[in-house]
Amino acid sequence: MHFTAETSSNGVVERDFTVGEVPGVLFSPESGSELAPLVLMAHGGGQHKRAPGIVGRAHRFVTGCGFHVAAIDAPGHGGRPRTAADEQHIAALRQAQAAGEPLGPHVVRIHIDLAERAVPEWQATLDALQQLPQIGAEGPVGFWGIMQGTGIGVPLTAVEPRITAAVFGCLGQESLTEAAARITVPIEFLVQWDDEHIDRRSGLALFDAFASKEKTLHANAGGHGEVPGFEVDSAARFFARHLGGTAPA
Amino acid sequence: MHFTAETSSNGVVERDFTVGEVPGVLFSPESGSELAPLVLMAHGGGQHKRAPGIVGRAHRFVTGCGFHVAAIDAPGHGGRPRTAADEQHIAALRQAQAAGEPLGPHVVRIHIDLAERAVPEWQATLDALQQLPQIGAEGPVGFWGIMQGTGIGVPLTAVEPRITAAVFGCLGQESLTEAAARITVPIEFLVQWDDEHIDRRSGLALFDAFASKEKTLHANAGGHGEVPGFEVDSAARFFARHLGGTAPA
Numbered sequence: 001m002h003f004t005a006e007t008s009s010n011g012v013v014e015r016d017f018t019v020g021e022v023p024g025v026l027f028s029p030e031s032g033s034e035l036a037p038l039v040l041m042a043h044g045g046g047q048h049k050r051a052p053g054i055v056g057r058a059h060r061f062v063t064g065c066g067f068h069v070a071a072i073d074a075p076g077h078g079g080r081p082r083t084a085a086d087e088q089h090i091a092a093l094r095q096a097q098a099a100g101e102p103l104g105p106h107v108v109r110i111h112i113d114l115a116e117r118a119v120p121e122w123q124a125t126l127d128a129l130q131q132l133p134q135i136g137a138e139g140p141v142g143f144w145g146i147m148q149g150t151g152i153g154v155p156l157t158a159v160e161p162r163i164t165a166a167v168f169g170c171l172g173q174e175s176l177t178e179a180a181a182r183i184t185v186p187i188e189f190l191v192q193w194d195d196e197h198i199d200r201r202s203g204l205a206l207f208d209a210f211a212s213k214e215k216t217l218h219a220n221a222g223g224h225g226e227v228p229g230f231e232v233d234s235a236a237r238f239f240a241r242h243l244g245g246t247a248p249a
Numbered sequence: 250m251h252f253t254a255e256t257s258s259n260g261v262v263e264r265d266f267t268v269g270e271v272p273g274v275l276f277s278p279e280s281g282s283e284l285a286p287l288v289l290m291a292h293g294g295g296q297h298k299r300a301p302g303i304v305g306r307a308h309r310f311v312t313g314c315g316f317h318v319a320a321i322d323a324p325g326h327g328g329r330p331r332t333a334a335d336e337q338h339i340a341a342l343r344q345a346q347a348a349g350e351p352l353g354p355h356v357v358r359i360h361i362d363l364a365e366r367a368v369p370e371w372q373a374t375l376d377a378l379q380q381l382p383q384i385g386a387e388g389p390v391g392f393w394g395i396m397q398g399t400g401i402g403v404p405l406t407a408v409e410p411r412i413t414a415a416v417f418g419c420l421g422q423e424s425l426t427e428a429a430a431r432i433t434v435p436i437e438f439l440v441q442w443d444d445e446h447i448d449r450r451s452g453l454a455l456f457d458a459f460a461s462k463e464k465t466l467h468a469n470a471g472g473h474g475e476v477p478g479f480e481v482d483s484a485a486r487f488f489a490r491h492l493g494g495t496a497p498a
Contacts, residue, residue, distance in 0.1 A: 193457075193466070204453070208442075212470065216477075217442070219456070219466035228465075230490065234483075241479065 001128035024072035037243035042145030048078030064248030111151030140243035165242035172202025180209035250377035273321035286492035291394030297327030313497030360400030414491035421451025429458035
């Protein structure tokens with residue numbers, strides 16, 4: 001793990017890092033040298049580790065709860081090179097979009113392909129992060145990722161026992177059912193009730209598939225991109241409940 | 250409106266009152282003489298205005314948010330006399346229970362009958378409460394009621410423009426669909442995902458029926474009586490967002 005840059009603003013230290021070829025950013029409390037829980041945060045499709053939603057949510061988790069938050073670029077995202085398969089996926093998605101065809105089948109293939117590469121990358125990133133003294137090998141770890149972040153996060157959480165609480169949502173794919181059924185940690189799951197891309201029934205079916213004894217579905221009126229701002233604090237409280245740390249006021 | 254008794258504990262003043270024949274209790278901040286929002290709180294079937302869930306939630310709303318909370322006994326509940334119809338409903342319900350038959354059809358009839366009487370009672374109670382200087386005629390009003398509280402609260406909120414935010418849930422009845430479709434105020438709606446009495450699909454259908462632009466469904470793993478404790482604070486934050494007042498820490 002190499003740290004390549006450090007900036008600080010509003011009580012949050014942001015440190016750029018690389019683990020192998022994967023670039024990431026670690027958001028931490030400015031004042032904190034003590035052990036604190038870690039939340040892994042996965043961005044959406046076509047976005048990157050510093051997308052506004054990621055940075056805003058990470059800052060809220062750091063300043064509101066005292067957490068560390070780590071975000072990495074997904075394969076083929078941010079500044080990362082695209083494989084021939086990535087390019088084909090994107091071309092097929094654009095073609096379907098232009099033709100007004102359903103995007104779902106393309107998105108499923110993209111997520112399956114991405115998850116195969118991203119799961120070991122997240123695991124290597126977590127290995128490296130846990131060697132930092134302010135995170136530690138025994139500290140609690142959460143995962144936050146909706147949309148493509150769920151496409152990657154569900155397979156990751158199914159095989160990664162260090163993740164003990166996760167927020168997913170805005171996605172419903174039968175290809176994820178089997179992995180979801182292996183997950184037993186507490187889950188908060190978002191559904192946009194009027195989602196123009198994701199049939200709400202598929203989201204409800206994915207929520208149903210989790211084997212978790214404690215799981216909560218938050219369904220909000222509105223379209224795919226209209227997740228209400230108050231769900232940021234709800235996720236922070238969910239993680240504070242399960243990982244420790246302060247709940248935001 | 251007649252106040253008949255007053256006690257005070259843990260920062261909450263409880264004042265018993267009657268409006269006509271209806272007995273109620275008003276929970277208020279001990280320190281508060283200033284205007285504060287009011288939440289009307291309806292108890293579940295077979296319960297009463299001082300059921301532990303009502304008192305616990307009311308105290309949390311008063312101390313956490315500075316609200317006033319008013320609870321009244323539903324017709325035939327608490328110390329209130331039962332009509333011949335009430336007795337018949339209860340006998341039919343017990344018979345069905347003993348025979349292992351579905352309770353749903355009986356519950357629907359009970360709620361329809363109760364709501365006819367309870368809606369004007371809640372409106373008269375609200376008229377009286379709004380004459381108190383610390384509540385006032387212009388102050389914001391919310392409604393909280395799940396199970397039977399939803400069976401009464403949905404018809405009430407549909408006809409009562411003074412209610413500007415409501416928490417409902419743990420019920421799904423086609424008989425409520427029409428009233429729900431007339432409701433446009435913000436709604437938080439609870440579903441118990443593994444409810445042994447209420448088919449989750451009927452709860453989802455009732456949530457879907459609300460015309461509200463802002464509505465949030467909270468579905469939690471667990472049976473009918475297992476609504477998680479953290480939903481109390483979630484409801485408090487929902488009301489603080491829409492009625493004003495402080496959100497609980």
